Amino acid sequence: MKHLLIVYHTQSGNTRRLAEAVLAGATDELVTEVEVRCLIARDAGPDDLLWAHGLLLGTPENFGYMSGGMKDFLDRTFYPVEGKILSLPYAVFISAGNDGSGALRAIRRIANGYPFKEVQEPLIAQGAITDAHIERCRELGMTLAAGLEAGIF
Ligand SMILES: Cc1cc2nc3c(=O)[nH]c(=O)nc-3n(C[C@H](O)[C@H](O)[C@H](O)COP(=O)(O)O)c2cc1C
Numbered sequence: 001m002k003h004l005l006i007v008y009h010t011q012s013g014n015t016r017r018l019a020e021a022v023l024a025g026a027t028d029e030l031v032t033e034v035e036v037r038c039l040i041a042r043d044a045g046p047d048d049l050l051w052a053h054g055l056l057l058g059t060p061e062n063f064g065y066m067s068g069g070m071k072d073f074l075d076r077t078f079y080p081v082e083g084k085i086l087s088l089p090y091a092v093f094i095s096a097g098n099d100g101s102g103a104l105r106a107i108r109r110i111a112n113g114y115p116f117k118e119v120q121e122p123l124i125a126q127g128a129i130t131d132a133h134i135e136r137c138r139e140l141g142m143t144l145a146a147g148l149e150a151g152i153f
Contacts, residue, residue: 002148003051006038006141008058009069014095014129019058021134022093025141026056034145041073046080054148055090055116056141057107064102074110081114089153091120091144093137100124119153120144 004026008019023038037048041059049055059070092107094100104122111118123140125133147153 002034002053004034004036004054004056004145004148005044005048005052006036006056006058007041007044007048007070007073008038008093009041009060009067009073010058010095011060011062011067011069014125015058015060015093017129018093018095018123018125018133018137021137022056022058022141025138025143026145028142028145031142031145031149033149036145041067041069044073044077046077049077049081049088050084052088054119054144054153055088056093056144057090057111058093058095059103059107061094061096061100061103064099066103066106070107078110078113085114085116087115087117089119089144089148090116091118091122091140093123093125093140095125095129098126100126117153119147
């Protein structure tokens with residue numbers, strides 16, 4: 001059984017909608033050998049990262065950066081897992097008013113240190129969440145789960 005961890009932060013609910021779509025994709029009935037854990041960033045910790053074989057990180061862009069809640073998760077977990085994670089496959093989904101590049105850059109920079117290995121293109125949902133964003137998040141979740149199950153990542 002492979003383990004997929006989804007960690008997200010949200011303030012006004014947009015990233016939660018993306019996370020729910022990612023979760024729906026990751027738990028698609030076609031994927032049978034992957035256990036999925038979906039947590040708000042404040043409830044996630046080092047043990048969750050050590051449990052995971054794959055990771056999906058979701059954040060709003062706030063002030064050109066990842067949200068404080070996501071940064072807090074990374075701040076709290078970095079040293080406790082240091083040296084215990086070899087190269088965790090991961091991907092990012094972001095909700096942004098009109099940009100998202102600053103949040104992505106910040107996450108990628110920190111992810112290099114863990115180290116996490118980016119295995120799928122990031123999903124940046126700009127503006128109001130659309131059906132297309134939801135569908136792409138569903139695909140992202142399913143791709144990570146199916147890739148873990150198949151041993152691709
Ligand atoms: C304090 C604050 C700062 C923000 N800064 C940015 C920003 O730098 N770039 C951007 O594209 N959107 C920015 N936004 C808009 C949010 O990224 C956007 O509303 C997003 O959908 C919020 O996601 P959430 O509902 O999951 O909290 C900001 C919003 C807030 C509240």
